[in-house]
Amino acid sequence: MIDQTMIPDIDPIALPAPIWLLKFLLLLTFTLHILAMNVAVGGGFVAAFTEYFGRKKKSQNHFELSRGIAKMLPPFTAFTITLGVAPLLFLQVLYGQFFYTSTILMAWPWLSVIVIFILAYYGYYIFSFRWEKLNGKRFWAVLISATMLATIGLIYVNNIVLMLTPDKWKAMYFANPHGTHMNFDDATLIPRYLHYIISALAVAGVVVIMWGMRKLKSDEQLGKWAIRYGAWWFLIPTFINIGVGVWWLIALPREFMLMFMGGNQLATGYFLVGLASIFVCIMLMFVGMNASKPIGKIMAAKLFFLITIVTMILMRHELREAYLKPYINWDAVQTEPQWGVIIIFALLLVGGLITVIWMLKKSFGKPAIN
Amino acid sequence: MNYPFWDIPFIGGGMLIGFVAIIHTFVAQFAIGGGLFLVLTERKAYRENNPKIIDYLKIHSKFFILLTLVFGALTGVAIWFTIGLVTPMATSSLIHIFVWGWAIEWVFFFIEIAAAMIYYYTWDKLDRKTHIAIGWIYFIAAWMSLFVINGILTFMLTPGDWLQTKSFWDGFFNPTMLPSLVIRTAVTIALAGLYALLTSSFMKDDELRTTMIKYSSKWILVPFFVLPFGGLWYVLSIPTLSFDIIAGGAPAITIFVALGVFFSVIIFIFAYFLPYRVPHRFSAALAFMFLMLGLFVMGVSEMVREAIRKPYIIYDYMYSNNVFKTEADKFKTAGILPSSKWTHVKSADDANIMKAGEQVFKLQCQSCHTVQGYNGIKILTKGWQEPFIENQIEHLNQLKGFMPPFMGSESEKKALAKWLYELNKTEQIIRNQ
Numbered sequence: 081m082i083d084q085t086m087i088p089d090i091d092p093i094a095l096p097a098p099i100w101l102l103k104f105l106l107l108l109t110f111t112l113h114i115l116a117m118n119v120a121v122g123g124g125f126v127a128a129f130t131e132y133f134g135r136k137k138k139s140q141n142h143f144e145l146s147r148g149i150a151k152m153l154p155p156f157t158a159f160t161i162t163l164g165v166a167p168l169l170f171l172q173v174l175y176g177q178f179f180y181t182s183t184i185l186m187a188w189p190w191l192s193v194i195v196i197f198i199l200a201y202y203g204y205y206i207f208s209f210r211w212e213k214l215n216g217k218r219f220w221a222v223l224i225s226a227t228m229l230a231t232i233g234l235i236y237v238n239n240i241v242l243m244l245t246p247d248k249w250k251a252m253y254f255a256n257p258h259g260t261h262m263n264f265d266d267a268t269l270i271p272r273y274l275h276y277i278i279s280a281l282a283v284a285g286v287v288v289i290m291w292g293m294r295k296l297k298s299d300e301q302l303g304k305w306a307i308r309y310g311a312w313w314f315l316i317p318t319f320i321n322i323g324v325g326v327w328w329l330i331a332l333p334r335e336f337m338l339m340f341m342g343g344n345q346l347a348t349g350y351f352l353v354g355l356a357s358i359f360v361c362i363m364l365m366f367v368g369m370n371a372s373k374p375i376g377k378i379m380a381a382k383l384f385f386l387i388t389i390v391t392m393i394l395m396r397h398e399l400r401e402a403y404l405k406p407y408i409n410w411d412a413v414q415t416e417p418q419w420g421v422i423i424i425f426a427l428l429l430v431g432g433l434i435t436v437i438w439m440l441k442k443s444f445g446k447p448a449i450n
Numbered sequence: 451m452n453y454p455f456w457d458i459p460f461i462g463g464g465m466l467i468g469f470v471a472i473i474h475t476f477v478a479q480f481a482i483g484g485g486l487f488l489v490l491t492e493r494k495a496y497r498e499n500n501p502k503i504i505d506y507l508k509i510h511s512k513f514f515i516l517l518t519l520v521f522g523a524l525t526g527v528a529i530w531f532t533i534g535l536v537t538p539m540a541t542s543s544l545i546h547i548f549v550w551g552w553a554i555e556w557v558f559f560f561i562e563i564a565a566a567m568i569y570y571y572t573w574d575k576l577d578r579k580t581h582i583a584i585g586w587i588y589f590i591a592a593w594m595s596l597f598v599i600n601g602i603l604t605f606m607l608t609p610g611d612w613l614q615t616k617s618f619w620d621g622f623f624n625p626t627m628l629p630s631l632v633i634r635t636a637v638t639i640a641l642a643g644l645y646a647l648l649t650s651s652f653m654k655d656d657e658l659r660t661t662m663i664k665y666s667s668k669w670i671l672v673p674f675f676v677l678p679f680g681g682l683w684y685v686l687s688i689p690t691l692s693f694d695i696i697a698g699g700a701p702a703i704t705i706f707v708a709l710g711v712f713f714s715v716i717i718f719i720f721a722y723f724l725p726y727r728v729p730h731r732f733s734a735a736l737a738f739m740f741l742m743l744g745l746f747v748m749g750v751s752e753m754v755r756e757a758i759r760k761p762y763i764i765y766d767y768m769y770s771n772n773v774f775k776t777e778a779d780k781f782k783t784a785g786i787l788p789s790s791k792w793t794h795v796k797s798a799d800d801a802n803i804m805k806a807g808e809q810v811f812k813l814q815c816q817s818c819h820t821v822q823g824y825n826g827i828k829i830l831t832k833g834w835q836e837p838f839i840e841n842q843i844e845h846l847n848q849l850k851g852f853m854p855p856f857m858g859s860e861s862e863k864k865a866l867a868k869w870l871y872e873l874n875k876t877e878q879i880i881r882n883q
């Protein structure tokens with residue numbers, strides 16, 4: 081029997097929305113967060129290595145790309161936070177009793193996220209605004225920032241996994257109530273983390289490809305080079321990640337592993353779709369990177385990549401539900417939807433998206449004369 | 451009693467929240483007023499056909515995004531992190547009651563961030579009209595996010611009809627929501643002036659510097675004509691007990707209020723006599739001092755705002771120590787130790803009296819007191835005898851209106867009294883040896 085006494089009681093105030101809606105918004109905003117994070121973190125590493133290769137090979141292409149990525153890093157870092165705040169909200173409302181508790185156990189590492197983030201973010205701004213002046217120091221500037229951001233991911237993984245294992249909390253808290261714990265003794269932690277970070281490199285590779293496609297018109301040689309170069313950044317990490325994914329799967333408690341191998345139809349279904357689409361994606365990428373007219377194939381590859389990412393996130397969600405199944409009975413959770421406010425939120429969200437798209441169109445559309 | 455208590459030696463959780471909240475507010479409110487400053491000043495530059503002002507704005511807007519998008523946004527996330535760690539029960543309540551309020555706030559936050567970046571990156575790219583329009587979008591989104599968060603924050607002090615109806619709108623449009631919105635809006639504008647004073651004073655061009663310094667000082671002066679009325683309206687809307695705390699019930703808080711008012715007046719007077727009257731003699735060092743005075747006023751006001759909510763964290767709903775008001779009686783009869791999840795001491799008896807006393811302290815008192823540090827209980831009970839301590843605990847809420855009643859059994863009270871007494875006693879003995 082599991083000792084349940086240490087899980088805080090659920091908040092007595094009913095959830096102000098149907099559970100499916102909250103879960104949907106959690107997964108949606110989390111997907112966007114992860115995509116932005118992938119560009120911000122993976123992009124930083126790709127920029128660092130591109131600088132390094134550029135210097136070794138004295139290659140102008142590499143520097144052009146580095147400059148291009150430098151411009152993207154600050155906005156994508158901003159989106160990482162902005163899009164991180166939303167899942168943070170929905171996570172708390174759905175899983176507060178688990179999340180707050182694990183956070184308290186690792187309070188100081190958790191708070192350090194803020195400090196690390198501020199420093200890394202300023203580092204990216206320096207890399208971006210002073211790209212020319214930094215010259216030889218660029219490699220270090222961007223590498224250090226990217227490494228700091230990647231460390232934040234590690235702290236997140238510690239917490240998001242710790243919240244799933246309440247039977248560990250009691251011993252941890254009584255050993256030390258000062259909030260200095262980490263969760264490294266969980267066997268799934270390292271493969272889980274590596275899986276995310278390596279896929280960040282692959283996503284950054286795709287961003288490099290897109291950058292190359294935009295360049296094709298103005299500088300075909302550079303564009304073609306960037307497409308091939310980006311494709312390798314996509315392919316190599318993706319191959320490695322297949323191995324790391326298997327490692328994660330094996331590291332899971334046996335019942336959860338089996339869930340993805342027929343034990344649970346939905347989870348197995350996601351897994352199969354994810355595997356199939358990454359396979360198609362790799363094929364398309366191989367064909368696309370060498371094609372004389374790459375755009376169509378690459379766009380299709382991107383689509384399949386997105387499908388893979390979404391299925392992975394859905395698998396991750398099923399995994400969390402499985403971990404928490406003994407501790408929460410969703411049927412017993414009270415809901416009293418505040419439909420009025422929900423509708424206002426939906427309208428504002430749509431209005432907000434239209435506004436942002438309008439602003440982007442205006443600023444990235446044809447250059448105006450002042 | 452539900453969540454583990456995060457034990458932070460010396461500073462305590464309240465102090466940590468206060469620290470994070472003050473630095474965040476100081477930058478975040480600039481992020482709002484500063485937006486209005488950017489658009490109106492840009493308009494002024496075009497109207498007066500003064501390209502130098504645009505040069506200034508380019509520099510000022512860089513400073514603005516570097517400060518607000520990075521430091522402002524992240525310290526905002528830091529508040530969330532900290533309140534979740536220190537007061538998880540209250541945070542959970544606020545999130546459950548206002549999920550959709552927060553979600554709406556997030557939409558505005560998103561627009562705000564996007565608009566700020568685009569505004570900064572498109573100085574030379576967009577036509578004037580569109581650029582100003584983006585500035586307005588920024589300011590409106592930023593102010594709307596203040597509007598939403600202000601409703602949620604004021605709810606904590608004056609939940610109003612929500613206590614009966616449990617309706618989102620009653621909680622949001624609560625009795626202090628409007629006066630507080632007026633105050634905050636005025637403060638954001640004054641802060642825009644304070645920060646602009648700083649960046650202006652760095653301008654090399656003498657004429658530009660003087661113009662901008664004088665102009666910025668007006669941004670500081672104007673809101674001061676609104677603040678006294680907002681302040682009065684606010685004070686008239688707060689609960690009686692909160693009013694008593696300001697009016698002498700807790701001397702430290704009365705002093706804070708006085709300091710806040712005094713230094714606000716100082717800022718006003720100096721802003722008039724220095725940057726407004728003699729802008730050419732103004733310097734960056736002075737601007738920095740102004741900013742520090744502003745930070746100080748912000749600091750004491752935040753402390754007052756926190757203090758007047760005592761003994762509650764959400765008025766008439768949850769006590770400062772994260773106990774629901776309705777649960778107090780239950781703990782008195784059943785005892786706090788057996789009702790708490792995160793303690794291994796499950797009852798107080800003669801055998802474990804010291805351990806039990808310490809645990810009771812942790813559960814009931816440590817959300818506001820530390821042992822030896824900030825608001826340290828050891829100093830506060832120095833020289834008190836055990837029966838006296840017991841009596842104080844019994845009448846905690848009557849003796850000091852800003853403390854919750856003691857919620858625990860007889861034996862737990864005795865244990866707490868004993869533990870408190872021993873805190874000072876052991877030291878006495880050591881010193882005597």
Ligand code: HEM
Nearest residue numbers: 110117161164165167168229230232233236237240276527
């Ligand atoms: C660049 C810095 C960041 C990185 C590298 C990063 C990375 C990650 C990773 C890898 C996860 C998955 C954790 C797991 O499943 O074990 C995650 C989850 C999450 N992140 Fe981020 N993150 C960053 C910044 C942020 C920030 C600033 C916020 C909030 C403002 C945030 C909010 C979240 C939330 C709420 C989740 C959990 C979502 C869920 O479990 O459903 N992240 N992040």
